[in-house]
Amino acid sequence: MIDDVEIPQEVPVMTLSGAVLFPQAMMPLFIFEPRYKTMLTDVLANDRIFAVATLDERSEGSADSETPYSVAGIGVVRACKQNPDGSSNLVLQGLARVELESISDEAPYRKAQIRQILSEPGGSEDSIATSQSRLLSLIQTQRRLGAGIPKEVVQFLSNINEPENALDLAIYTLCSSATLKQELLETRGVLPRYKKFAAYLQSEIERLKLDIKLKGKLDDKNIGHN
Numbered sequence: 001m002i003d004d005v006e007i008p009q010e011v012p013v014m015t016l017s018g019a020v021l022f023p024q025a026m027m028p029l030f031i032f033e034p035r036y037k038t039m040l041t042d043v044l045a046n047d048r049i050f051a052v053a054t055l056d057e058r059s060e061g062s063a064d065s066e067t068p069y070s071v072a073g074i075g076v077v078r079a080c081k082q083n084p085d086g087s088s089n090l091v092l093q094g095l096a097r098v099e100l101e102s103i104s105d106e107a108p109y110r111k112a113q114i115r116q117i118l119s120e121p122g123g124s125e126d127s128i129a130t131s132q133s134r135l136l137s138l139i140q141t142q143r144r145l146g147a148g149i150p151k152e153v154v155q156f157l158s159n160i161n162e163p164e165n166a167l168d169l170a171i172y173t174l175c176s177s178a179t180l181k182q183e184l185l186e187t188r189g190v191l192p193r194y195k196k197f198a199a200y201l202q203s204e205i206e207r208l209k210l211d212i213k214l215k216g217k218l219d220d221k222n223i224g225h226n
Contacts, residue, residue: 012050020181021052021073025172032087039109048077122189131194132163138201145208
């Protein structure tokens, strides 16, 4: 059970290019394809749950067959508005990481047998407990260097009690690489996941510093180093 929602053994699956759903994240979706309209009707009439799997574009022909990565995010529809043309706008809240064990149906839409993936600490409790403050420090440094990160994002992340939830929401919100997002979704260890994302944030910090130096505006004495 997660947030009083039971994870089913079989779910409908949307396979999307570049879209990676993390636990707790709110993903807006626009439903317009006939198969997904049918899927949404069925989902709303039942448990409101379906999975979003990222399209695996590594192999030739993957787009035609819509080959998904085996690790996906499962979510519950929190809000849905149907438009006059039959399309719908909805918000899907991530519930958990899951593994797609087998595709059980392709028509009228894809369904899969799934298994929930549980996180592992991957390090000491103290390291995990302090990872959230270190994460926020990196994000604050990005903001000071001019990254377009609203202060409300930092405030929101700082108010989350569970470090793993803060980490997953930060990844979903701030990571621009779908490939890295998928890798982090697949990383079961919380601390290894943090370290990979922290390395990404640090590379973004160095990129911002270089950009400012090239513009002749950087005073190293006034910039924090992480």
